Amino acid sequence: MHTKPTLTRAKKALVALTAALVAFLMVGLNAAHAEEFAPGYPKIGKSTEGAFGHKIDNGGYPLLTQMFSIQTSDNPKDRFQAYCIEMRVGMVFENPLKVGDWKDFPGDNNFKKDPKVRAKVAWIVQNSYPNVKDLAKLSNDSGAAAALTGNLTEKDAITGTQAAIWYLVDGLPFKGLRNGDGKHLDTTSPEYARVKALVDYLTGEKNVGLEPNAAPTIKINVPAGPVKAGDKVGPIRIESSQATAQLEKTDLPVVDASGKAVELDKVPTGKDLFINIPKDAKAGSLKLSAKVSGNVYVGKLLISASDKRAQTIIIGDNRKADANATAEIKWEAAPVATPSPSPSPSTPAPSTPAPSTPAPSTPAPAPSTSAPAPKPAPTPSAPKTRPGLPKTGA
Numbered sequence: 001m002h003t004k005p006t007l008t009r010a011k012k013a014l015v016a017l018t019a020a021l022v023a024f025l026m027v028g029l030n031a032a033h034a035e036e037f038a039p040g041y042p043k044i045g046k047s048t049e050g051a052f053g054h055k056i057d058n059g060g061y062p063l064l065t066q067m068f069s070i071q072t073s074d075n076p077k078d079r080f081q082a083y084c085i086e087m088r089v090g091m092v093f094e095n096p097l098k099v100g101d102w103k104d105f106p107g108d109n110n111f112k113k114d115p116k117v118r119a120k121v122a123w124i125v126q127n128s129y130p131n132v133k134d135l136a137k138l139s140n141d142s143g144a145a146a147a148l149t150g151n152l153t154e155k156d157a158i159t160g161t162q163a164a165i166w167y168l169v170d171g172l173p174f175k176g177l178r179n180g181d182g183k184h185l186d187t188t189s190p191e192y193a194r195v196k197a198l199v200d201y202l203t204g205e206k207n208v209g210l211e212p213n214a215a216p217t218i219k220i221n222v223p224a225g226p227v228k229a230g231d232k233v234g235p236i237r238i239e240s241s242q243a244t245a246q247l248e249k250t251d252l253p254v255v256d257a258s259g260k261a262v263e264l265d266k267v268p269t270g271k272d273l274f275i276n277i278p279k280d281a282k283a284g285s286l287k288l289s290a291k292v293s294g295n296v297y298v299g300k301l302l303i304s305a306s307d308k309r310a311q312t313i314i315i316g317d318n319r320k321a322d323a324n325a326t327a328e329i330k331w332e333a334a335p336v337a338t339p340s341p342s343p344s345p346s347t348p349a350p351s352t353p354a355p356s357t358p359a360p361s362t363p364a365p366a367p368s369t370s371a372p373a374p375k376p377a378p379t380p381s382a383p384k385t386r387p388g389l390p391k392t393g394a
């Protein structure tokens with residue numbers, strides 16, 4: 001519940017609330033590893049260091065947005081800028097810090113409770129100012145360039161980034177700016193339109209979250225089976241901690257599952273890729289080389305190293321690093337089909353007369369020595385009876 005503070009209390013509240021939310025963002029960090037920091041470093045810089053954004057509305061009162069300076073040595077060049085991730089924890093300036101994991105976060109806000117919030121905050125510090133130093137690019141990515149008045153200014157970018165993190169970790173909605181005397185809520189100025197566009201972009205659907213990694217990783221998986229010319233080789237997968245990879249130009253096009261050629265400088269990781277080997281290709285091989293870039297300590301926390309409870313910092317970019325991977329695909333030439341010989345017309349071979357072999361003669365039957373069988377005596381036929389003659393008895 002908010003009550004109207006006095007002027008002195010309001011100033012104190014502004015300092016405490018503004019000091020609350022540190023999300024580490026790299027701006028020219030020379031020390032590469034946390035282990036390489038000078039004794040007593042890293043630590044929160046002085047209250048006069050850093051950069052300021054616009055004031056935003058906090059329940060009817062102005063709340064100043066600011067990037068804080070993180071020192072990594074006594075060299076003034078060894079600085080990076082940061083936003084806090086604990087709105088209700090005050091800043092202890094020049095306080096020493098130590099590197100920790102997300103599980104080491106000492107707070108109790110949404111960053112502690114919700115893993116999705118942690119991943120989304122890590123994504124913000126990677127994809128906003130000052131990690132993305134090109135404000136024209138950030139304006140185009142966020143849509144702020146179309147928000148009436150063109151590109152984001154540094155103050156706009158600081159304000160939008162801080163407000164987006166506040167919204168996620170402590171539920172503070174972005175309702176408008178309170179510039180000038182802070183008495184009036186600004187929801188119509190070009191500055192408001194640009195900041196609103198950036199907040200919407202950083203907390204919207206494009207923020208898919210980012211998991212912490214000690215360093216970027218990559219590997220290429222290719223089919224292990226036999227390959228021959230004419231085959232569609234795949235699926236080939238580039239697995240990485242990064243969303244896209246750079247693939248060196250190959251002699252054969254790399255395509256996605258639909259057969260569309262992929263952009264070699266933005267090859268999607270974790271997706272099925274394929275290579276078509278021509279049928280007439282001779283036996284050979286194809287080397288695939290891919291690279292990704294990332295940050296060594298992305299998502300790591302910088303926590304108070306003293307007995308003083310102070311803001312916690314989430315590291316966004318303290319050192320760029322590359323990771324490379326190679327793989328090779330070998331294939332055999334397609335077997336050449338041997339055509340069947342067509343039948344040739346037959347030519348009769350010249351006949352060679354075979355020597356005649358006289359057929360064996362069949363011996364004539366030997367003359368019979370047996371006497372001819374006597375002919376039977378003729379049987380006398382009965383006398384015909386003449387009509388008219390009397391019968392006589394013997």
